[in-house]
Amino acid sequence: xxxxxxxxxxxxxxxxxxxxxxxxxxxxxxxxxxxxxxxxxxxxxxxxxxxxxxxxxxxxxxxxxxxxxxxxxxxxxxxxxxxxxxxxxxxxxxxxxxxxxxxxxxxxxxxxxxxxxxxxxxxxxxxxxxxxxxxxxxxxxxxxxxxxxxxxxxxxxxxxxxxxxxxxxxxxxxxxxxxxxxxxxxxxxxxxxxxxxxxxxxxxxxxxxxxxxxxxxxxxxxxxxxxxxxxxxxxxxxxxxxxxxxxxxxxxxxxxxxxxxxxxxxxxxxxxxxxxxxxxxxxxxxxxxxxxxxxxxxxxxxxxxxxxxxxxxxxxxxxxxxxxxxxxxxxxxxxxxxxxxxxxxxxxxxxxxxxxxxxxxxxxxxxxxxxxxxxxxxxxxxxxxxxxxxxxxxxxxxxxxxxxxxxxxxxxxxxxxxxxxxxxxxxxxxxxxxxxxxxxxxxxxxxxxxxxxxxxxxxxxxxxxxxxxxxxxxxxxxxxxxxxxxxxxxxxxxxxxxxxxxxxxxxxxxxxxxxxxxxxxxxxxxxxxxxxxxxxxxxxxxxxxxxxxxxxxxxxxxxxxxxxxxxxxxxxxxxxxxxxxxxx
Amino acid sequence: xxxxxxxxxxxxxxxxxxxxxxxxxxxxxxxxxxxxxxxxxxxxxxxxxxxxxxxxxxxxxxxxxxxxxxxxxxxxxxxxxxxxxxxxxxxxxxxxxxxxxxxxxxxxxxxxxxxxxxxxxxxxxxxxxxx
Numbered sequence: 001x002x003x004x005x006x007x008x009x010x011x012x013x014x015x016x017x018x019x020x021x022x023x024x025x026x027x028x029x030x031x032x033x034x035x036x037x038x039x040x041x042x043x044x045x046x047x048x049x050x051x052x053x054x055x056x057x058x059x060x061x062x063x064x065x066x067x068x069x070x071x072x073x074x075x076x077x078x079x080x081x082x083x084x085x086x087x088x089x090x091x092x093x094x095x096x097x098x099x100x101x102x103x104x105x106x107x108x109x110x111x112x113x114x115x116x117x118x119x120x121x122x123x124x125x126x127x128x129x130x131x132x133x134x135x136x137x138x139x140x141x142x143x144x145x146x147x148x149x150x151x152x153x154x155x156x157x158x159x160x161x162x163x164x165x166x167x168x169x170x171x172x173x174x175x176x177x178x179x180x181x182x183x184x185x186x187x188x189x190x191x192x193x194x195x196x197x198x199x200x201x202x203x204x205x206x207x208x209x210x211x212x213x214x215x216x217x218x219x220x221x222x223x224x225x226x227x228x229x230x231x232x233x234x235x236x237x238x239x240x241x242x243x244x245x246x247x248x249x250x251x252x253x254x255x256x257x258x259x260x261x262x263x264x265x266x267x268x269x270x271x272x273x274x275x276x277x278x279x280x281x282x283x284x285x286x287x288x289x290x291x292x293x294x295x296x297x298x299x300x301x302x303x304x305x306x307x308x309x310x311x312x313x314x315x316x317x318x319x320x321x322x323x324x325x326x327x328x329x330x331x332x333x334x335x336x337x338x339x340x341x342x343x344x345x346x347x348x349x350x351x352x353x354x355x356x357x358x359x360x361x362x363x364x365x366x367x368x369x370x371x372x373x374x375x376x377x378x379x380x381x382x383x384x385x386x387x388x389x390x391x392x393x394x395x396x397x398x399x400x401x402x403x404x405x406x407x408x409x410x411x412x413x414x415x416x417x418x419x420x421x422x423x424x425x426x427x428x429x430x431x432x433x434x435x436x437x438x439x440x441x442x443x444x445x446x447x448x449x450x451x452x453x454x455x456x457x458x459x460x461x462x463x464x465x466x467x468x469x470x471x472x473x474x475x476x477x478x479x480x481x482x483x484x485x486x487x488x489x490x491x492x493x494x495x496x497x498x499x500x501x502x503x504x505x506x507x508x509x510x511x512x513x514x515x516x517x518x519x520x521x522x523x524x525x526x527x528x529x530x531x532x533x534x535x536x537x538x539x540x541x542x543x544x545x546x547x548x549x550x551x552x553x554x555x556x557x558x559x560x561x562x563x564x565x566x567x568x569x570x571x572x573x574x575x576x577x578x579x580x581x582x583x584x
Numbered sequence: 585x586x587x588x589x590x591x592x593x594x595x596x597x598x599x600x601x602x603x604x605x606x607x608x609x610x611x612x613x614x615x616x617x618x619x620x621x622x623x624x625x626x627x628x629x630x631x632x633x634x635x636x637x638x639x640x641x642x643x644x645x646x647x648x649x650x651x652x653x654x655x656x657x658x659x660x661x662x663x664x665x666x667x668x669x670x671x672x673x674x675x676x677x678x679x680x681x682x683x684x685x686x687x688x689x690x691x692x693x694x695x696x697x698x699x700x701x702x703x704x705x706x707x708x709x710x711x712x713x714x715x
Contacts, residue, residue: 135619138627206637409639441634444645452635459639557627557638563671570672 032100032115032542033122033168039098039148041196045264049500050541052097055145055192056417057497057538060335061261063419064498065539069546071501074583075515075525081547081582082119084112088574090142090534091553092415094495095578097540098148103167104551104578105190107141108134109157113170117542119580123170133158133181139557140204144415144535145190145259147198149220154198156187162200162223174223178202178216183209184451194262194269194308197226201256205231206277207451212254215271215304217311227311231256231273233298244286244295252284252449253277254300258415261333261348266363268314269306270333270348276300278454279409280440281324282399296321301329303350305365315365319352320389324396325378325438326409326453327353332417334427338477340368349477351418353411354378355431357475358387371480373473374412374431375462378405397438397455408436408459410561412471414493417536421498424518425478428504430492431471433462434565459564469565470508472496474521484521490569491562494550495536505548507533509562510569513550513579529579532559532571549580607657607694607711609686609701617687620680624669633691644691653715657701658708661685678703689713 039053047053049066056063070078086093089107096103102116109127114120133140140158147154153167159181164173178200179185184207191200198220205213212232216225231254233239243251253276260271276297281287286295301320306313319329329352338347338359348362355374360367367387372379380390395405406412412431419428437458443449461469470492474483494507503524504516509532515525529552537550553576563569622631628640634647641647652660665681667673676684682703690696693715701708 135622136626136631137623436639441642441647444634450632450635452630452632453637453639454635455639456641457639560627560669560671561638567671567673573672573675 031122035099036101036151036168037099038151044149044193051099052095052538052540053148054096055094055147055190055259056332056536059262059264061332061417062334062422063332063417063495063536064421066500067539067541067546068500069541070499070503070539070548070583072503072517072524075501075503077583078515078525078527078548078581079584081580083580084114084119084578086551086553086576086578088576089137089553090139090556091551091576092142092144092535092556093551094145094536095538095549095551096146096148096153097538098167100542101167102540102549103146103148103153105143105146105155107553107576109141109143109155111146111153111155111165111170113167116540116547117545125165125170127157129158130181138555139188140186142188142556143190144188145192147191147193149193149198152220154191154220156190156200158186160185160187160202160204162191162198162218164220164223176223183207185209188257189259192259192262193220194260195264195267196220197308198223199260199269199308201259201271203255203257203274205253205255206453208252208277208449210249210251212252213256215256215306217308229304229306229311229313230254231299231304232276239298242294242296242298244293245290246285250285251276251297256330258330258332261335262308263335263346263362266346267307268362269308270335270362271304271306272330272333272350273299273302273304274328274330275323275326278449278452279324279326280397280399280454281322283440283442283449283454286322287324297323301327301352303329303333303348303360303365305362317360317365317367317387319350319358325405326455327378328411331413331415334418334420335362336420336477349420349427351413351429353407353413355407355412355429356382357427357429359477369480371475373429373475373482374407374471375433376406376412377435397440399440399442402437402439404435405438406433406435406462408434408561409453409457410558414558416493416534417495419496419498419504420477421504421518423500423502424474424476424483424498426474426476426483426498426518428496428498428506428518429473429475430494430496430506431473432469432491432562432565433471434469435460435462459561461565469562472506472516472521474518483519486516486521486523489566491565493559493562494533497537497539499539505537505550507537507550507552509559509566509571511552511571530572530577531575534559545582547580547582549578551578552576604712605710607689607701607713608697608699609689610698611696613683613686613700614690614696617683617685620676621684621687624676625684633688643688648692653713655713656709657685657689657711657713658705660713661703661708
C-alpha cells in the first residue's frame with residue numbers, strides 16, 4: 001500500500017562533496033542517525049529535556065519543556081535558525097525529536113526525518129493515498145502527532161492504517177489496515193505509547209458507522225491488535241442502555257481524535273471521547289427520553305481510564321450527557337497531583353469545547369472541581385460534589401427552531417492543546433470566544449441518515465462583544481483561580497508550550513508567534529510567520545543549544561471556522577512551513 | 585465582476601421577477617464544479633451537499649428550495665461570491681464560482697445543457713430558479 005522513498009544521508013553527503021566550501025561550517029554534518037539510541041519505556045517515563053519524545057512532551061501531556069536556556073531575559077533575541085517547507089495543506093503537526101533527529105508529518109502523510117540542528121533531510125516516507133482522499137484535502141490529510149518507541153517511528157494514516165517506520169532509515173517495519181477509509185474512518189491524530197503498548201484512536205465516526213469509533217492497543221513489534229475499546233457502548237455492555245433504546249447499528253459517533261495520556265504510577269491510559277452523531281439529539285433518537293430509558297449516550301464526551309495491557313476500562317466519567325451541540329470532550333488529559341482540601345490528589349485535568357476546566361481524581365474518576373473560563377451559555381451550574389451539569393435549555397437546539405448557543409461548534413477551545421507548567425502550577429488555555437445561531441436541518445422525507453452533523457451554525461460574536469475574539473488564559477490549578485488573561489482580535493489557533501525558562505509560547509490566527517511571561521501574560525517577543533499557526537510548538541536541544549519549533553499551515557476546519565469571525569484577517573491559501581528558532 | 589456583485593446585492597431581489605429562462609450550464613462544467621466543490625466547500629457543506637460536519641447550510645433539497653428556489657441564478661451567484669468561502673469571501677475565480685454553482689444546480693434537479701454558465705450579470709439575471 002505504502003511506497004517508500006528514502007534519501008539516505010550518506011548519499012546526500014557524498015553528493016555535496018564537490019560543492020563543499022572551504023570553511024568547516026559548510027561541511028556537511030555527520031548524520032545524527034549514527035548516534036541514535038534505542039528508546040526504552042524508562043526513557044519515555046523520564047524523557048530527556050533535550051528531546052521531545054512524544055505527543056505533548058511527556059506521558060502526563062503537559063506540553064512543557066524543561067529547558068531553560070531560552071528565558072524571559074533573552075527570548076527577545078530569538079531568531080530563525082532554519083526553516084523547512086512542508087506540503088501545503090492542513091498543518092497540525094507536533095514534531096518529535098530524539099538524539100538530534102526531528103520527525104515531522106506533512107499534509108498527506110509524508111513523513112520526514114531532519115537533522116534537528118540544521119534541517120538537513122535524513123530520510124522521507126511518502127504514502128500513496130487514493131485520489132479521492134487527496135481531492136477531499138482538508139482535515140482528512142492532517143495528522144497531529146506520531147509516536148517513538150524502540151527503534152521505530154509509529155504513524156497513523158489518512159486511509160486508516162497504522163504503520164511502523166524504522167526511525168533511523170524510514171524503512172517500513174509493518175503496515176496494517178485498521179478500518180475501511182471508504183466508510184469514513186480515518187486517523188486525524190497519531191498513536192501513542194503506554195507501558196509498551198502501541199495505542200491508536202480512530203476518528204471520522206461522523207459517517208453513520210454502526211456502533212461508532214474505537215481505540216486499539218497493539219504489540220509495537222508486530223502491530224498485532226491486543227485489544228479494542230469501543231467509545232460507543234456496544235451490545236452486551238451495561239451502558240448500551242444509555243442510548244434511549246437505539247439498536248447498536250444506530251448508535252453513531254464517539255470519535256477519539258486526540259491522543260491520550262498515560263500514568264505509570266496507576267498504570268492507566270486516560271483518553272477523551274468526542275460527541276455523538278448526528279449532533280441534534282432529536283434526530284439521533286436520544287431525545288425525547290423514552291419512559292424508563294436512559295439517554296446519556298455513553299461513552300461520548302467522556303474521560304475513559306483504560307488498563308494498557310488488557311484494554312479493560314477501569315472507570316469512565318461523562319462530562320456532558322446527551323450532547324446536542326457538537327461539544328467534544330476529546331482533548332488532552334493533563335495528569336498532575338494537586339493539593340485539594342489539605343490532601344494531595346492524583347488528578348486528571350481536561351477542558352472540552354466549553355473551556356470549563358474539569359478536574360477528576362485519576363485513581364477512581366471522582367469529580368473534584370471545575371472552573372469556567374471563556375464565555376459560555378450552555379451550562380448553568382455544576383454540582384460541586386458530583387460534577388453533574390445543569391443545562392440551559394434555552395440554548396438547546398430543536399427541530400424547527402433557531403437557538404443561540406455559546407460557544408459555537410468549533411468550541412471556545414478547539415483541538416490546539418492546553419499546557420501545564422509545574423513551575424507556576426498554571427494551566428495555559430488557548431481559546432476563542434463566540435456564539436452561534438443554530439438551526440437543525442432535518443433529513444429530506446424518505447432519506448436515511450448517512451452522516452454529518454445536521455445543523456447550520458451561523459457564528460456570531462458574544463453579546464456586547466468588544467471585537468476581541470482570542471483569549472489566552474492561565475488558570476492556577478493549585479488555588480483554582482484565574483491568574484491572567486490576554487485578549488486580542490485574532491483567535492488563538494495554536495497549541496501552547498510553557499517552558500522552564502518561564503516563557504510560554506503560543507500563536508494566533510493572524511500569523512503571530514509570541515512568547516509570553518508565564519506568570520503575568522506580558523508579551524516578551526513576537527514574530528510574524530507565513531501562515532496561520534495551528535499546531536503546538538515544541539522545544540529541544542542539540543549540542544547544548546535550545547531550539548523552539550512550530551509548524552504552520554492553513555486550511556483546517558478549525559482555522560477556517562475561526563476565520564469566519566474575522567474575514568478581515570487574510571491568510572494565504574497554501575504555504576506550510578516548519579519554523580525553528582534559537583537565541584542568536 | 586466585483587462591481588456587478590455589489591450592485592446585485594442591492595438590486596437582484598428586485599430584478600428576480602424579470603428572470604424567465606431556465607438555468608443554463610454544461611455537464612463538463614458540472615464535473616469541474618464538483619471537483620472544486622469537494623476541495624473548497626465540502627468540509628462545511630458535506631459530500632452530499634447537506635451532510636457537512638462544520639455547520640454549513642444544506643445546498644440541496646428543501647432548504648435550498650426554500651432559500652433560493654424563487655429567485656434568479658444571479659442572486660444566488662452573488663450571495664455565494666460575496667460570502668463564500670466564509671473565511672475568504674470572494675477568494676475564488678469568477679469561473680470557479682460559476683462551476684460550483686452549476687454543480688449545485690445539477691444536484692438540485694436542474695438539467696445540464698450545452699451552454700456553459702458564464703459569470704455574466706445580464707445572462708444570470710435572466711435565469712430563474714423557479715420550477
